[in-house]
Amino acid sequence: MSTTQVHANLTEAQVREISGDLEEPEWLLETRLEALAALDDLDMPKVIRTPGRDWTNLHDLDFESFVDPLNWAEKKDQVGPDEIDVLSWAEAVDEHEDLLKEHFGSIVDPQENYLTALSTALFSTGTVIYVPEGVDAEDVTIRTEMNSQSLFNYTLVVTEESSSVTILERQSTGDEGEVRDGEERASGTVPREGGERYYSGIVEIVAGENSYVQYGSLQNLSEDSYNFTCKRGVTDTYATIDWIEGNIGTKLTKTETSTELAGDSSETQIVGAFYGHNDQHFDLDVKVWHRAEHTTADLVTRGVTDDVSRSVYEGVQDVGRDAWDTSSYQRENTLMLSDESEADASPKLIINNHDTEASHSATVGQIDEEDLLYMTSRGVSPRDARNMLVEGFFVPVLEEIAVEELRDDLEDLVQERLRE
Amino acid sequence: MSSDQDHLKETDTEARFDFKQEQRAAVTSEKGLTEEVIRMISEDKDEPEWMLERRLRALKQYHAMPMPTDWPGQPDLSELDVEEIVPYIRPDVDKREGVDDWDELPDDIKDTFEKLGIPEAERKALSGVGAQYESEIVYQNMQDQWEEKGVIFMNMDQAVKDHPEIVKEHFMTTCVPPSDNKFAALHGAVWSGGSFVYVPEDVTVEMPVQAYFRMNSEGMGQFEHTLIVAEPGSEVHYIEGCSAPKYGKHNLHSGGVEVFVKEDAHVQYSTVQNWSKNTFNLNTKRAIVEENGTMEWVSGSMGSKATMLYPCSILKGRGATDTHITIAFAGEGQDIDTGAKVYHNAPNTKSTIESKSISKDGGRTNYRGLVHIADGAENSSTAVECDALMFDNESTSDTMPYMEIEESKVDVAHEATVGKIGDEDIFYLQSRGLDDDDAKKMIVAGFIEPITEELPIEYAVELNRLIELEMEGSLG
Numbered sequence: 001m002s003t004t005q006v007h008a009n010l011t012e013a014q015v016r017e018i019s020g021d022l023e024e025p026e027w028l029l030e031t032r033l034e035a036l037a038a039l040d041d042l043d044m045p046k047v048i049r050t051p052g053r054d055w056t057n058l059h060d061l062d063f064e065s066f067v068d069p070l071n072w073a074e075k076k077d078q079v080g081p082d083e084i085d086v087l088s089w090a091e092a093v094d095e096h097e098d099l100l101k102e103h104f105g106s107i108v109d110p111q112e113n114y115l116t117a118l119s120t121a122l123f124s125t126g127t128v129i130y131v132p133e134g135v136d137a138e139d140v141t142i143r144t145e146m147n148s149q150s151l152f153n154y155t156l157v158v159t160e161e162s163s164s165v166t167i168l169e170r171q172s173t174g175d176e177g178e179v180r181d182g183e184e185r186a187s188g189t190v191p192r193e194g195g196e197r198y199y200s201g202i203v204e205i206v207a208g209e210n211s212y213v214q215y216g217s218l219q220n221l222s223e224d225s226y227n228f229t230c231k232r233g234v235t236d237t238y239a240t241i242d243w244i245e246g247n248i249g250t251k252l253t254k255t256e257t258s259t260e261l262a263g264d265s266s267e268t269q270i271v272g273a274f275y276g277h278n279d280q281h282f283d284l285d286v287k288v289w290h291r292a293e294h295t296t297a298d299l300v301t302r303g304v305t306d307d308v309s310r311s312v313y314e315g316v317q318d319v320g321r322d323a324w325d326t327s328s329y330q331r332e333n334t335l336m337l338s339d340e341s342e343a344d345a346s347p348k349l350i351i352n353n354h355d356t357e358a359s360h361s362a363t364v365g366q367i368d369e370e371d372l373l374y375m376t377s378r379g380v381s382p383r384d385a386r387n388m389l390v391e392g393f394f395v396p397v398l399e400e401i402a403v404e405e406l407r408d409d410l411e412d413l414v415q416e417r418l419r420e
Numbered sequence: 421m422s423s424d425q426d427h428l429k430e431t432d433t434e435a436r437f438d439f440k441q442e443q444r445a446a447v448t449s450e451k452g453l454t455e456e457v458i459r460m461i462s463e464d465k466d467e468p469e470w471m472l473e474r475r476l477r478a479l480k481q482y483h484a485m486p487m488p489t490d491w492p493g494q495p496d497l498s499e500l501d502v503e504e505i506v507p508y509i510r511p512d513v514d515k516r517e518g519v520d521d522w523d524e525l526p527d528d529i530k531d532t533f534e535k536l537g538i539p540e541a542e543r544k545a546l547s548g549v550g551a552q553y554e555s556e557i558v559y560q561n562m563q564d565q566w567e568e569k570g571v572i573f574m575n576m577d578q579a580v581k582d583h584p585e586i587v588k589e590h591f592m593t594t595c596v597p598p599s600d601n602k603f604a605a606l607h608g609a610v611w612s613g614g615s616f617v618y619v620p621e622d623v624t625v626e627m628p629v630q631a632y633f634r635m636n637s638e639g640m641g642q643f644e645h646t647l648i649v650a651e652p653g654s655e656v657h658y659i660e661g662c663s664a665p666k667y668g669k670h671n672l673h674s675g676g677v678e679v680f681v682k683e684d685a686h687v688q689y690s691t692v693q694n695w696s697k698n699t700f701n702l703n704t705k706r707a708i709v710e711e712n713g714t715m716e717w718v719s720g721s722m723g724s725k726a727t728m729l730y731p732c733s734i735l736k737g738r739g740a741t742d743t744h745i746t747i748a749f750a751g752e753g754q755d756i757d758t759g760a761k762v763y764h765n766a767p768n769t770k771s772t773i774e775s776k777s778i779s780k781d782g783g784r785t786n787y788r789g790l791v792h793i794a795d796g797a798e799n800s801s802t803a804v805e806c807d808a809l810m811f812d813n814e815s816t817s818d819t820m821p822y823m824e825i826e827e828s829k830v831d832v833a834h835e836a837t838v839g840k841i842g843d844e845d846i847f848y849l850q851s852r853g854l855d856d857d858d859a860k861k862m863i864v865a866g867f868i869e870p871i872t873e874e875l876p877i878e879y880a881v882e883l884n885r886l887i888e889l890e891m892e893g894s895l896g
Contacts, residue, residue, distance in 0.1 A: 336828035354810035
C-alpha cells in the first residue's frame, strides 16, 4: 500500500523502521501502516459527554507533537515463572507469531479511535504473556520506567483452558536520559520543553475457558505526563478477569478498563483507586459488557481529589439481549479534599435483558466533620486525622485487592501523597 | 372579571373559529416554518408587537440551531419533520370543531376513555371536544375565591394582553430563553395557549390549580406555555392534567414551562401526561428557585412515541430546595427518555430525585439526569434514586446520570437499581389467590406508590388506571 503522509511529525518510513527493527512480519507492518493512514479520519476516544460538552478535552493536546517515534527509551523488567512465556515484543514476534496473528487487535480495534491508531502505528515495546493449559502462574511483573518523551507500549495476555495468572504492571517515569543498556533499542531523547511526555498503552486479554486472570496496574508517571491507556479483556466460558487499577501520576490520564463477558458464567471485577492533587485530571472509564448467560460483574472505584485536580468517572454496565440471569453491581465514591477540586461522575446502566439484577451507586462527599472532631478531640492533630480518614476511605478498595504486593504499594503511594 | 369575560368572548365565538379556518387554509398553503407563519399566528392572537418580536427572534434562533443528535442513546428523532408538523396546528383546530359527535372520534381514543371509566362529558374534554367548556368551568369556580387575594389564573394568550408587565419580564427571558435548545426556540416561535399563574406575596392557594386537558382548547396546544410566578412567601400547587391524546399523524408536542419560585415560596407542579403513540414529546420545563424557596416536580409520563423531558430546577438562592418525583412507562415502540436536572448554585441547597420507570413489550425507558453543584454551593446535598422495572426481554432500561461536583462541602449520592418483577412476589400473591395479571398489577401499583401518593386522588386513580391498561396491552 502507499499513502501520502501529511503528519508533521510522523512518516510511513518511521513506522517501517520501527517494524523492521522488531523484525515484524509483513501483516503486522500492514496493520501499522493502515492505522497510520487512518489517523486523519479517526476521532479522539469517547469521553463523558453531556449535550454540548466534553468533560475531558483531548482535542486541546497536539498528540503528534509529543511523539518522537524513533526516540524512545525505557527501563523494563518483565519476569515470570518458567512454565509460562513472558516475552518482550521482539521475542514474541519471533516465538509466537501465530498467537499474535490470532489475537493482536482482536479486542482493541487498532482503528477504534485516533489514539489507538497512533499507538498501533508507533508502538515499539511491549509484553506478551502466554499461559498454557492448566498452568497456574503468579508473580508476573512488568515494570516500565519511561525515559523518553514518548513511549508506546503494547501488552497481550493469552490464557489457555483452566490456567491462571497474576500480573502486576507498574509504570513510572525515570530520570531523563537515563538508559539501561540492553537488548532494547534505546537512545536518550531530549524531552520537550516543559518536560511534557506521552505514555500510551494498549492491553488485550484473552481469557480462555475456565481460566483466571488478575491484572493489576499501578500508574505513577510524572506529573508532566499525558497518559492514554486502553485495557480490555474478553472472557470465555467460566473465565474470570479481575482488574486492579491504581492511578496516581500524570497531568492528564484518559483510561478505559473494561471486560466483555462473552462466555457463559464468566465473571469480572474491576477495582479502581485514584488520588488526584495539584492540577491533575483523571478521566476514568470503566465498562463491562454482559454478552452471555449467568455473567457477573462487580465494579468498585474510590478516589480522592485535592487541590485543583479533577476526576471524571464513567462506569457502564451494559447488559445485552442474550445475557440472561445477569448480576451487575457498581459503586463509585469520591472524596473531595479541597474546595477547588472537581469530581464528575456518571454511572450508566444499559439493560436489554430483564432477567437482571443490577445496581449502581455513586457518592461524592467530603471528610466527615464529626469524625474529624472526634479524632482531634482524642489528641490527634488535624492533619494526621485527615490523613487517617483518607487512608480509611481507601480501605474498602484495598480490601478488594487480592494481591498483597499491589495493595501495599498502593497504600504506600497514598501515604506518600498524604505526607506531601 | 374582565379578563375572564374577554377570554370567553375571544375563544368561544363562531367568528373566531371561522377566522381560524381561513387562517388554516393560508397556513397549510405555506410550507415550513417561515416568518409569515409566525406573523400570522401572532396576528391571529392580536398580540402586542413585543411578543411578535420575541417570536421572530426565537424563529431565527431555531433555524440557527442544529437538531440535538449528539446525546448518547437518545431517542430517534429522524422521523420527526418539524417543517411538516407545524402546519398541522390548524388541522387540529379543524378536527376539534368537526368532531362534536363522540362517534367520530378515532376508535383507540374512544376505547381509552371507555376503559378509563371517564364520563362522556369528560371524554369530550379529553378528546379535545368541548375542552374549552370544561376548562372554563374549572377556571370560573376557582377564580372567585382567589381573585380577592389577587391570584391570577388564566390562559397564557390572554395574560399577554392583560398582564404585559409580568409576562414581559418573565416570559422566556431568564428561565427558559429560546436559545436554550432547538425545541425551546421552536416553542418560542410558535407557542400558543397554556396557563398563566400568578400568586401574590404571602398568599397560599389551598387547593390545586388545575389545567385539565385545557391545551386542546386552543387547538394549537401542542406548543402550550405555562408560566407560574410565585411571589415571596406564597404557595401553590399547579396540576396539568392528562394532556389530551392527539390523533393526527406525526405529532409534536413541544411545551414550555417556566416557574419562578421567589423567597420562601413553595410551588408544586404536577403533571400526568398520556400522549398518543405517534407523538414526539419534547419539552423544556424549568424553575428558578430563590432563597429558601421550594420547587416540587411530580410527573407521570405515559404515551408518546418518544419523550425527551428533563424538568430542571435552578437553585439560585441560599437554602432553596428541589424535589423531583417521576414515573415513566414505555410500552411497545415507545422510547421514554426522561430525567431531572438540578443546578445547585447557592449554599445550603438541597435536591431529592426519585425516578421510577417501567418498560414492557419492547419499550425503552431511560433516566437521564444531571446534578450540578457549583463552586461555592457549600453544604448542598443531593440524593438521586432510580428504580427500573422490566417486564420482558424485548424491553430496555437505561440509566444515565451525570454528576458535576465543583464544591467539596457537599453530600452527593446516586443509586439505581434495575430488576424484573420478582418471581417470588408473584408466587406469593398467586398463592393468596390472585391470578398472574392481578399479581403483576398489584406489584406495579406498589412500585409507583411514591408518585401516586403525591397526587390528588383523582389523578392518582387515573395514573394507576392508565398503567393498568398499559399492562393489559389494551390501550390503542
